[in-house]
Amino acid sequence: MEFGPYLFIASLEGAITAAVLALTAVGLSIVFGIMRVVNVAHGEFYMLGAVFAWWITNLIGGHPAVGFVAAVIITPVLVGVLAVIADHLILRKIDYDPERTIVATIGLLYVIQQTTLMTFGPEARPVEAPFNKRIALPWIEYGEQGLALIWPWGLSTTTYKLAVIVAAIFILLMLWLLMTRTRIGLIMRATQLDREMATAHGIPVNKVYALVFGLGAGLAALGAVLIVPIQQAHYLMGADPLLLSFIVVIIGGLGSVVGTIVAALFIGLSDGIISVFFTPTLAKIIATLAVAFVLVFRPQGMFGKPE
Amino acid sequence: MLEVRSIDVAYDKVQVLFNLSLRVERGSILCLVGRNGAGKTTTLKSIMGLIPVRQGSITFDQTVLTTLPPHEIPGSGIAYVPQGRRLFAELSVKQNMDIGLMASGAGQDTYSSVLEMFPKLQERLNQRAETLSGGEQQMLAMARALCMKPEVILLDEPTEGLQPSMIELIRTVILQLKSQNVAIVLVEQHVDTVIAMADSVAFIVHGRNPETISGNELRDNPDRVERYLGVE
Numbered sequence: 001m002e003f004g005p006y007l008f009i010a011s012l013e014g015a016i017t018a019a020v021l022a023l024t025a026v027g028l029s030i031v032f033g034i035m036r037v038v039n040v041a042h043g044e045f046y047m048l049g050a051v052f053a054w055w056i057t058n059l060i061g062g063h064p065a066v067g068f069v070a071a072v073i074i075t076p077v078l079v080g081v082l083a084v085i086a087d088h089l090i091l092r093k094i095d096y097d098p099e100r101t102i103v104a105t106i107g108l109l110y111v112i113q114q115t116t117l118m119t120f121g122p123e124a125r126p127v128e129a130p131f132n133k134r135i136a137l138p139w140i141e142y143g144e145q146g147l148a149l150i151w152p153w154g155l156s157t158t159t160y161k162l163a164v165i166v167a168a169i170f171i172l173l174m175l176w177l178l179m180t181r182t183r184i185g186l187i188m189r190a191t192q193l194d195r196e197m198a199t200a201h202g203i204p205v206n207k208v209y210a211l212v213f214g215l216g217a218g219l220a221a222l223g224a225v226l227i228v229p230i231q232q233a234h235y236l237m238g239a240d241p242l243l244l245s246f247i248v249v250i251i252g253g254l255g256s257v258v259g260t261i262v263a264a265l266f267i268g269l270s271d272g273i274i275s276v277f278f279t280p281t282l283a284k285i286i287a288t289l290a291v292a293f294v295l296v297f298r299p300q301g302m303f304g305k306p307e
Numbered sequence: 308m309l310e311v312r313s314i315d316v317a318y319d320k321v322q323v324l325f326n327l328s329l330r331v332e333r334g335s336i337l338c339l340v341g342r343n344g345a346g347k348t349t350t351l352k353s354i355m356g357l358i359p360v361r362q363g364s365i366t367f368d369q370t371v372l373t374t375l376p377p378h379e380i381p382g383s384g385i386a387y388v389p390q391g392r393r394l395f396a397e398l399s400v401k402q403n404m405d406i407g408l409m410a411s412g413a414g415q416d417t418y419s420s421v422l423e424m425f426p427k428l429q430e431r432l433n434q435r436a437e438t439l440s441g442g443e444q445q446m447l448a449m450a451r452a453l454c455m456k457p458e459v460i461l462l463d464e465p466t467e468g469l470q471p472s473m474i475e476l477i478r479t480v481i482l483q484l485k486s487q488n489v490a491i492v493l494v495e496q497h498v499d500t501v502i503a504m505a506d507s508v509a510f511i512v513h514g515r516n517p518e519t520i521s522g523n524e525l526r527d528n529p530d531r532v533e534r535y536l537g538v539e
Contacts, residue, residue: 183409186398190406193395200355200389201455202381202410 005139005155007273012137014272016161016230019168020223022264024241025248026175026257027219033255034192034212036098037091040105042220043242044112048079049221050233051116054125065130068229075225076218083217087210096209109238116235129160129229164226171222172261179257188212192255220245244271247287251294253304263302266290308332309354309385309459309490314363316346316353316514323349324514326363331507333458334488336481336522338501340535341511347494348390350511351461354492355387356380367459381410386457390464390494392448396437400428400447403436407454421453424480442473449480459490466497478504498532501525510535 028042052075057067086108094100137155140147179185191198191208199205220241224233231237248267252259267287274283300306309331316324324346331337339347352358354365356377365372370383381387386407395403408418422429425446431439436447445465452460462481466474474497481504485491495501501508505522512535525531 186402186405187409189398190395190402193397194393196357197389197393197395198406199377200357200381200387201406201451202378203406204376204378 002152004141005152006276008137008139009155009157010273010276011269012157012161012272013276014269016164016227016268017272018265018268019165020227021241021244021248021268022261023168023171023223023226024220025245025252025260025264026172027216027223028245029249029252029255029257029260030188030219031213031216032249033257034188035091035096035209037096037101037213038098038105039213039216040102040242041086041108041112042105042216042245043238043240044109044116045079045083045217045238046220046224046241047233047235047238048082048112048116049075049224050127050228050231050237051120051125051235052078052221053225053228054127054233055120057127064128068127068130068225071127071225072222076222079221080214080218084210084214087213091209091213092206113235113238120235122235125233127228127233129158131159131163132229133159135159135162160229164230167226168223171219175219176257184211243284244287247291249301250291251301253301256301256303259301259303309367309492310365311350311354312364312366314353314365315361316349316358317361318358322514324353327511327514327516328363329492329509329516329519331459331490331492333490334485335506336485336491336493336504338505338508339492339494339511340501340508340532342536345511346514347511348463349514351387351389351463351492351494354380354385354461381455384456384458385461386410386452386455386459387461388448388452388463388465390467392444394436394444394447394451397435399433399435400439401432403447403451404428404454407451411455413454413456417454417456421450424453424483425450442469445469445473445477449477453484457489459492460484461492463494464496465493466495466500474500496536498529498536501532502529508532 024046028039031037031039053071056071056074057064060067060070090104090108091101094104134156135158136151137157138149139152139155141150179188187203187208191203191205195205244267248263249260251267252263270286271283274286294301311327311329313326313328314324315322315326327350329337329350339350341347349358353360354372356372356375360373367383367385372380372383375383395406404418404421411417427443428446428450431443436444439447449465465477469477478500481491481493493504502525505525507519507521508525509516509519520531
């Protein structure tokens with residue numbers, strides 16, 4: 001395959017990474033933005049999403065689409081409820097203190113990871129995609145008779161991969177509508193801007209925090225459900241999304257949802273392209289270097305506001 | 308009637324209020340007067356439940372506020388306009404007012420009547436609060452509180468840093484609230500405002516309330532305010 005089509009396919013792979021990363025990182029971003037909690041266990045909620053998706057699809061059986069739809073609906077709710085319980089039992093008890101919550105969520109990370117290992121075992125678990133038709137992709141080439149549409153051999157993707165991108169865009173759009181057009185979104189934003197004044201205006205801040213922590217975890221779980229037919233579920237799979245999510249949230253600007261989405265696109269696409277042309281390790285090195293540059297030259301991130 | 312009975316309040320190990328008592332009736336204005344750091348803002352925050360009370364109690368009519376979780380206190384009819392406005396800066400004027408409306412469950416009529424008091428806000432409904440002028444921000448802080456349909460309103464230096472015309476508007480609104488039988492607790496450094504508006508004045512010195520006098524007593528002897536404020 002020539003360079004152009006090769007770059008196109010790499011970009012498409014990157015777009016899938018970006019789509020799932022955007023969901024996961026936005027979850028981390030709203031938790032930090034509203035609660036000021038650095039949730040080190042965020043990757044484990046992602047992992048739980050993938051493992052639960054495997055468990056639910058296996059439990060239901062039958063046509064893969066039935067189990068998958070059930071997993072898309074049940075898994076984020078289940079993981080969200082677990083996060084709300086963790087918020088109630090741990091974070092609320094330490095009054096959401098920024099330093100102590102870091103240590104507490106590190107502990108939560110290991111509790112979730114080891115409980116998953118003991119319950120579901122160490123094996124990687126596949127989930128069948130609900131549909132997975134391979135489709136050839138066209139490429140435009142300049143030939144003797146001008147521009148022409150060609151179908152290079154090997155330039156293809158699957159309908160499921162395209163559906164992941166569309167689904168992620170749809171979910172992010174719904175989240176944007178929730179935050180900007182609904183009463184609960186207004187309450188969350190007011191809490192983010194001034195916790196004390198929110199309380200003085202009758203907003204039950206602790207309940208908002210529980211909801212936000214559950215929503216953040218649910219988004220990570222939803223991202224994992226979407227990606228698990230491509231990647232498989234495993235109890236150690238939470239580390240990479242956590243690292244990438246932190247990278248994205250720092251580059252985008254702590255607490256900025258728009259910044260997080262833009263940074264997820266940048267990191268996801270570069271990760272996909274560099275992984276295809278070079279190695280995934282180099283992609284991670286470059287992403288980490290990007291964070292270092294941002295921290296040195298624009299510590300508040302691309303879309304963040306200076307403190 | 309709002310009554311603060313012998314409260315002790317502390318930030319961690321540093322006690323700020325000592326055995327402090329106050330009371331304010333509906334349709335009257337209680338001014339809190341004292342130097343910076345005397346404990347006036349802490350008193351208001353304690354009433355709102357934003358700082359826990361270690362000893363003593365705060366009641367409004369039959370409700371013991373000190374037993375309520377802080378977010379339920381506004382629902383019992385108490386609104387707070389903090390020093391420095393503390394608006395939800397990135398939200399619009401309308402959204403700031405909506406937050407107030409949500410607290411009271413009040414409807415469109417409350418919203419309209421508040422905008423009648425501050426017609427300038429009507430022109431700025433979709434503007435972000437942080438882009439308003441200082442005077443407009445103060446109007447919005449009061450409008451947000453009034454959307455809660457308060458029976459008691461706590462005002463922390465509402466005229467601070469404002470031009471005379473704006474101070475006059477704020478005074479007019481306060482008197483309008485008084486005429487609507489709202490109880491008002493006003494922290495104020497402008498001596499003229501205190502003398503002109505107070506029905507009673509509680510002096511606060513180092514977290515204690517050595518005396519509370521009536522507005523008439525104050526008007527007969529205005530030097531007392533200046534003494535407690537340290538103004539020569």
